[in-house]
Amino acid sequence: MSxxxxxxxxxxxxxxxxxxxxxxxxxxxxxVAIAAKNSALNIxxxxxxxxxxxxxxxxxxxxxxxxxxxxxxxFCTKNLRTTAASKLLENFIPQYESTVTKKLKAxxxxxxxxxxxxxxxxxxxxxxxxxxxxLNPRNPGYLPGGSSGGSAAAVAADLCLxxxxxxxxxxxRQPASWCGVVGLKPTxxxxxxxxxxxxxxxxxxxxxxxxxxxxxxxxxxTIAGPDPTHDSTCNREPAPDFTxxxxxxxxxxxIGVIYHDLEGMEDTxxxxxxxxxxxxxxxxxxELAKALDPHYAIGVYTVVQRAEVSSNLAKFDGIRFGHxxxxxxxxxxxxxxxxxxxxxxxxxxxxxxxAQKVRTLFIEDFNKLFQKYDVLxxxxxxxxxxxxxxxxxxAMFGELEDMLVExxxxxxxxxxxxxxxxxxxxxxYLGMNITAPxxxxxxxxxxxxxxxxxxxxxxxxxxxxx
Amino acid sequence: xxxxxxxxxxxxxMAVLANIPISDQEAEKLAVEFVETLAVVDQLKTVDVSQVxxxxxxxxxxxxxxxxxxxxxxxxxQSEALANTQATHEGYFLVPxxxxxxxx
Numbered sequence: 375m376s377x378x379x380x381x382x383x384x385x386x387x388x389x390x391x392x393x394x395x396x397x398x399x400x401x402x403x404x405x406v407a408i409a410a411k412n413s414a415l416n417i418x419x420x421x422x423x424x425x426x427x428x429x430x431x432x433x434x435x436x437x438x439x440x441x442x443x444x445x446x447x448x449f450c451t452k453n454l455r456t457t458a459a460s461k462l463l464e465n466f467i468p469q470y471e472s473t474v475t476k477k478l479k480a481x482x483x484x485x486x487x488x489x490x491x492x493x494x495x496x497x498x499x500x501x502x503x504x505x506x507x508x509l510n511p512r513n514p515g516y517l518p519g520g521s522s523g524g525s526a527a528a529v530a531a532d533l534c535l536x537x538x539x540x541x542x543x544x545x546x547r548q549p550a551s552w553c554g555v556v557g558l559k560p561t562x563x564x565x566x567x568x569x570x571x572x573x574x575x576x577x578x579x580x581x582x583x584x585x586x587x588x589x590x591x592x593x594x595x596t597i598a599g600p601d602p603t604h605d606s607t608c609n610r611e612p613a614p615d616f617t618x619x620x621x622x623x624x625x626x627x628x629i630g631v632i633y634h635d636l637e638g639m640e641d642t643x644x645x646x647x648x649x650x651x652x653x654x655x656x657x658x659x660x661e662l663a664k665a666l667d668p669h670y671a672i673g674v675y676t677v678v679q680r681a682e683v684s685s686n687l688a689k690f691d692g693i694r695f696g697h698x699x700x701x702x703x704x705x706x707x708x709x710x711x712x713x714x715x716x717x718x719x720x721x722x723x724x725x726x727x728x729a730q731k732v733r734t735l736f737i738e739d740f741n742k743l744f745q746k747y748d749v750l751x752x753x754x755x756x757x758x759x760x761x762x763x764x765x766x767x768x769a770m771f772g773e774l775e776d777m778l779v780e781x782x783x784x785x786x787x788x789x790x791x792x793x794x795x796x797x798x799x800x801x802x803y804l805g806m807n808i809t810a811p812x813x814x815x816x817x818x819x820x821x822x823x824x825x826x827x828x829x830x831x832x833x834x835x836x837x838x839x840x
Numbered sequence: 841x842x843x844x845x846x847x848x849x850x851x852x853x854m855a856v857l858a859n860i861p862i863s864d865q866e867a868e869k870l871a872v873e874f875v876e877t878l879a880v881v882d883q884l885k886t887v888d889v890s891q892v893x894x895x896x897x898x899x900x901x902x903x904x905x906x907x908x909x910x911x912x913x914x915x916x917x918q919s920e921a922l923a924n925t926q927a928t929h930e931g932y933f934l935v936p937x938x939x940x941x942x943x944x
Binding site: 465466467469470562563576602603606607609610669670672673674676677684688691692693695696697699700702704707708710711713714715718725727728729730731732735737769770773784785786812 | 860866873883884889893895896898899904916920923925933936
């Protein structure tokens with residue numbers, strides 16, 4: 375019999391609820407898997423040694439029943455070390471809980487541990503962690519993507535039932551794409567940022583990474599919604615029940631395919647185009663559409679992100695917590711300094727204001743596209759996961775790998791990654807990004823769920839295909 | 841389109857503004873990397889934005905308030921506030937001096 379840590383969250387919850395599965399069995403299987411894989415893949419930076427006892431206390435919860443959820447190590451977790459994968463915070467023990475992890479625990483979730491990321495979430499590879507790179511569980515010669523690479527790898531390796539990541543521009547969806555799992559980036563403001571070690575304040579969005587679309591909805595249900603005390607950018611309207619958008623018909627739905635003609639992405643896009651038939655068979659209409667050149671989004675994102683980084687990381691002075699500023703790694707130094715430069719006198723109009731204006735153009739372009747289409751699809755990443763060492767000497771690695779999701783991120787839109795191709799030789803996946811207007815996660819979920827259930831690409835729904 | 845030039849002198853100045861200690865070797869390496877990054881950013885200058893307003897936030901929410909009430913459950917005790925510092929003095933954070941005596 376296969377180990378119970380390989381179950382989907384939904385299946386495990388059903389079994390825990392009925393009593394067919396005990397916490398002892400689940401956590402014993404999980405411990406075996408972690409012991410077998412974690413040190414080689416370098417996924418968890420810190421493990422929660424209380425997870426079984428905490429899970430038992432959650433047996434009467436109504437949502438997550440003590441299920442193990444891995445959490446990216448940039449969410450502050452009270453009394454559990456939180457490093458943002460930086461040496462500067464190697465000894466940091468938060469004295470408060472992020473809103474997201476507080477809600478997760480209140481819903482019966484148990485934090486299995488804190489997962490690796492590019493230090494401070496500055497990257498798209500999890501190769502620039504101050505604690506060493508995480509390897510892709512689908513093929514350890516390759517990177518998991520990032521910055522939420524540890525959380526995506528934890529799901530792919532079955533070292534949790536689901537996980538939490540955070541996305542600024544691609545950091546949930548791109549590692550989900552490279553690891554062959556589901557990653558849901560909610561609308562900016564759908565999920566509270568309180569207690570997330572901030573990267574880019576105007577785009578940071580916590581989101582679930584999971585084995586199936588349904589699992590992602592189950593987790594999102596526990597973390598979404600208002601946070602009136604702590605986060606003024608968080609929507610004060612209650613969040614819907616995201617599972618209610620599962621299992622719906624795509625009849626009459628209009629889908630636009632964007633970024634289908636970009637140079638250097640011919641194979642990725644040819645395989646994406648092959649998937650159009652699935653949507654048509656499900657009753658949707660599909661057209662190739664033209665969006666604003668995503669290369670400009672790289673510039674917008676680079677400026678906005680570094681400017682906000684320089685401001686957010688100014689507080690790390692080594693006095694109240696953490697080490698001195700000379701313990702920042704090379705990437706963090708680069709971003710803080712360039713951000714400071716683009717905000718400095720004489721340059722802020724030239725760079726920062728200009729970037730914010732081009733940002734407006736992207737928002738207007740999406741608004742126009744959404745008058746014609748309900749959702750937009752594209753590849754999430756230009757290709758498969760990259761080999762280890764790919765980031766060496768590449769100052770713009772992340773920006774280029776995240777190019778296809780940067781425009782929607784700076785526009786605040788929700789999106790979801792679902793696998794759409796599996797290469798049997800390498801074991802690696804391609805992922806599709808489904809984007810919808812602000813606050814319309816319902817559309818992304820509906821389309822992603824239908825696609826996942828009607829194709830063989832999800833390795834938990836169709837285990838034999840992988 | 842002219843390329844933005846960043847010298848090692850510029851890089852050292854940026855490091856001072858950002859309060860980031862860097863070595864001479866780092867200053868040289870960063871200057872090269874910044875030129876590479878700004879070349880990508882400079883592509884934005886080809887876009888016509890003369891009629892466009894900047895977007896600083898995407899939700900459009902305005903005037904988000906909460907009652908200004910002190911809530912002890914949302915606050916740190918003194919020991920919690922000091923829990924992660926490396927140096928304290930009689931229950932306070934110990935900070936580097938910024939003033940020096942005139943006559944020394």
